[in-house]
Amino acid sequence: GIQVEQSPPDLILQEGANSTLRCNFSDSVNNLQWFHQNPWGQLINLFYIPSGTKQNGRLSATTVATERYSLLYISSSQTTDSGVYFCAVPSTNQAGTALIFGKGTTLSVSS
Amino acid sequence: ETGVTQSPTHLIKTRGQQVTLRCSSQSGHNTVSWYQQALGQGPQFIFQYYREEENGRGNFPPRFSGLQFPNYSSELNVNALELDDSALYLCASSLYNSPLHFGNGTRLTVT
Numbered sequence: 001g002i003q004v005e006q007s008p009p010d011l012i013l014q015e016g017a018n019s020t021l022r023c024n025f026s027d028s029v030n031n032l033q034w035f036h037q038n039p040w041g042q043l044i045n046l047f048y049i050p051s052g053t054k055q056n057g058r059l060s061a062t063t064v065a066t067e068r069y070s071l072l073y074i075s076s077s078q079t080t081d082s083g084v085y086f087c088a089v090p091s092t093n094q095a096g097t098a099l100i101f102g103k104g105t106t107l108s109v110s111s
Numbered sequence: 112e113t114g115v116t117q118s119p120t121h122l123i124k125t126r127g128q129q130v131t132l133r134c135s136s137q138s139g140h141n142t143v144s145w146y147q148q149a150l151g152q153g154p155q156f157i158f159q160y161y162r163e164e165e166n167g168r169g170n171f172p173p174r175f176s177g178l179q180f181p182n183y184s185s186e187l188n189v190n191a192l193e194l195d196d197s198a199l200y201l202c203a204s205s206l207y208n209s210p211l212h213f214g215n216g217t218r219l220t221v222t
Contacts, residue, residue: 004153033210041199043154043213086153091167097142097208098167101153 002027004089006102013077013109021072021105023087030090032063033099034072037084046072046085077109113138115204115214123220129190132217134202136183142166143185144211145177146201154201160185161207189219197221 003026013019023032034046047054047061049070054061058077063070074081084106088099116135124130136143142161146154156169160179174190183204189196197220203211 031210035213041148041201041216041218043201043203045210045212048210088153091156097144097205097211098156098159098169099144099146099154099211100156103153 001091002029002089002100004087004100004102006085006087006105008105009103011105011107013107015077015079015109015111017077017109018073018075019077019107021074021085021107023070023072023102025068025070025087025089028068029065032070033088034061034070035086035088036081037086037104039083043086074107077107079109079111082107082109115202115212117200117202117214117217119217120215121218121220123222124192126192126194126221128192129188130192130219132187132189132200132202132219134185134187134204134214136185136204137212140204140206140212141183142205142207142209143179143183144203144205145185145187146203147171148199148201148216150198157187192221194221 005024031050035043049063051065058075060073084104086104088101091098144159145157148154158168163179178186199216201216203213
């Protein structure tokens, strides 16, 4: 099945810094989602981005489907950005909309 | 618009017992998916229900079973609990083949 790799595994930033998180996937996909998991465990949708670039406030994401990767940019980071960021793509050997998640990038932003 | 709600939030069970977790879908969504997230890992797909039928299953044994009701709410049942079943269980609802929206999860501890 499809493999999803995220890097870096851990990231420590000072408030105000910018960062780029990467997601590589091993097969063609028709959609990709980025999630933020807060300290209470809730997975929050950030982007649904099969290709191209989307922006939402300080966050933006770019997916280059032909090269099988996606990037999540966080600008002017805040302490509330801390948590784990996951990317997920549809499984290639499951019916329905089963998502395969990467292992995540744990972001810690200090003031 | 009501989001995805899960109950209970926390649960402690003994090895060998059975457990039922519950999920109410976001209004208008007809598909429910369940994921297991072990500590430090990304969520893993258990199964999905669409129109009250199982519509895809991950690599989980038959003692993991589920139901979807006519109002699109869902249950996850786990029989003969094992220590390794300790995890955060996440429910997500969606329209078919559309972005997933997750609940806050149920944290299950098996002792």
